[in-house]
Amino acid sequence: MSRTRVLVLNSGSSSLKYQLLDMRDSRRLAVGLVERIGEQTPRLKHTCVTSGDTREQNGPIADHDAALKAVAEELARDGVGLDSPKLAAIGHRVVHGGLFFTEPTVVDDDVLTEIERLVPVAPLHNPANLTGIRTAMALRPDLPQVAVFDTAFHTTMPESAARYAIDPKLADRFRIRRYGFHGTSHAYVSRETAKLLGRTPEDVNVIVLHLGNGASASAVRGGKCVDTSMGLTPLEGLVMGTRSGDLDPAVIFHLQRVGGMSMDEIDTLLNKGSGLFGLCGDNDMREIRRRIDEGDAQAELAFDIYIHRLKKYIGAYYAVLGWVDAVVFTAGVGENASAVREAAVAGLEGLGLAVDGELNAVRCDRPRLVSPADARVAVAVVPTDEELEIATQTYALVGKNG
Ligand code: ADP
Numbered sequence: 001m002s003r004t005r006v007l008v009l010n011s012g013s014s015s016l017k018y019q020l021l022d023m024r025d026s027r028r029l030a031v032g033l034v035e036r037i038g039e040q041t042p043r044l045k046h047t048c049v050t051s052g053d054t055r056e057q058n059g060p061i062a063d064h065d066a067a068l069k070a071v072a073e074e075l076a077r078d079g080v081g082l083d084s085p086k087l088a089a090i091g092h093r094v095v096h097g098g099l100f101f102t103e104p105t106v107v108d109d110d111v112l113t114e115i116e117r118l119v120p121v122a123p124l125h126n127p128a129n130l131t132g133i134r135t136a137m138a139l140r141p142d143l144p145q146v147a148v149f150d151t152a153f154h155t156t157m158p159e160s161a162a163r164y165a166i167d168p169k170l171a172d173r174f175r176i177r178r179y180g181f182h183g184t185s186h187a188y189v190s191r192e193t194a195k196l197l198g199r200t201p202e203d204v205n206v207i208v209l210h211l212g213n214g215a216s217a218s219a220v221r222g223g224k225c226v227d228t229s230m231g232l233t234p235l236e237g238l239v240m241g242t243r244s245g246d247l248d249p250a251v252i253f254h255l256q257r258v259g260g261m262s263m264d265e266i267d268t269l270l271n272k273g274s275g276l277f278g279l280c281g282d283n284d285m286r287e288i289r290r291r292i293d294e295g296d297a298q299a300e301l302a303f304d305i306y307i308h309r310l311k312k313y314i315g316a317y318y319a320v321l322g323w324v325d326a327v328v329f330t331a332g333v334g335e336n337a338s339a340v341r342e343a344a345v346a347g348l349e350g351l352g353l354a355v356d357g358e359l360n361a362v363r364c365d366r367p368r369l370v371s372p373a374d375a376r377v378a379v380a381v382v383p384t385d386e387e388l389e390i391a392t393q394t395y396a397l398v399g400k401n402g
Pocket of ligand 1: 284
């Protein structure tokens with residue numbers, strides 16, 4: 001087909017990240033970011049990958065409509081504008097697809113309504129994602145708009161993993177269950193891991209550790225997710241940059257009843273003021289490692305808590321899967337922090353897990369093994385690429401439909 005380009009949009013509440021890809025060879029043509037939309041000092045940073053040119057705009061950008069128009073202008077300057085007949089579709093990241101969306105979906109009015117119905121369980125993300133979709137639809141009404149959901153990969157979880165131990169009727173009434181997030185990354189990375197092992201996804205069991213500022217683990221059996229660490233919202237699970245991850249829910253009652261905090265304050269505390277940041281004042285693993293090297297005990301404790309939680313999830317998902325072919329690290333921390341990888345599997349030789357010091361120290365942006373050659377379970381680093389995955393799923397769907 002001559003329509004071979006896909007524009008990927010990831011709309012946040014005040015940002016718009018985008019990439020234009022040519023799907024004949026999955027090559028990036030342009031990438032960029034609009035930040036602080038509607039604020040005092042908006043900024044658009046655009047890179048034409050083919051020429052290597054980077055341009056910045058600091059003029060007013062009042063809303064997502066203005067942001068997308070500014071992006072369209074930048075793309076047109078590079079000769080890859082949104083009016084090009086080569087554009088096949090626009091793929092949108094949508095954070096919450098609930099149980100309804102198990103696959104990428106071409107957006108129509110019913111799809112918009114359903115994404116809107118999920119706003120109460122994703123109050124920060126879905127409204128921003130919807131704004132991005134509506135803006136793109138207005139700009140190119142003739143073009144297929146495809147929603148790719150962060151939750152979709154996890155809809156294969158069995159009820160035993162997806163349900164909380166509360167009254168199912170109450171849970172269903174308020175749509176309370178474990179949905180999981182980062183699904184696009186877990187799908188991509190688990191598939192790439194199978195490739196790295198020279199096997200098919202159906203043939204391997206993998207524990208994926210997506211460790212970015214947000215962090216989640218998943219247990220993937222034969223290409224299908226059977227458990228993941230994030231839940232109703234991205235707050236559950238691992239220790240993250242600013243999120244607490246797992247804690248006794250009674251901590252919330254205690255903070256309200258004894259600490260006198262409001263629900264909004266507790267929400268902000270647990271989502272934005274906890275995790276590594278709450279523990280030591282820094283959420284960047286580079287800074288934490290630097291402080292540890294200087295003998296900072298607070299940073300060391302934060303690191304230890306982070307690793308302890310990670311190790312517990314590796315053990316838990318090992319048990320969930322029964323047999324593990326690979327443990328794979330991805331995202332900013334997972335791909336770059338060799339100390340985290342080393343500490344996370346330290347002492348797990350009994351489970352067949354170990355890293356080779358030299359391999360683990362190699363810095364490279366390709367998928368690679370970091371375990372010793374004779375290891376029973378592979379330990380791997382596989383760089384994630386959520387935009388490529390969104391583009392691939394979008395292109396596959398549009399290709400199938402037309
Ligand atoms: P997100 O997409 O969730 O914002 P990323 O996957 O981009 O996050 O990861 C960002 C995090 O990766 C940073 O906060 C930092 O902790 C970590 N990181 C990035 N580079 C390095 C590095 N060289 N060493 C250690 N940690 C790193």
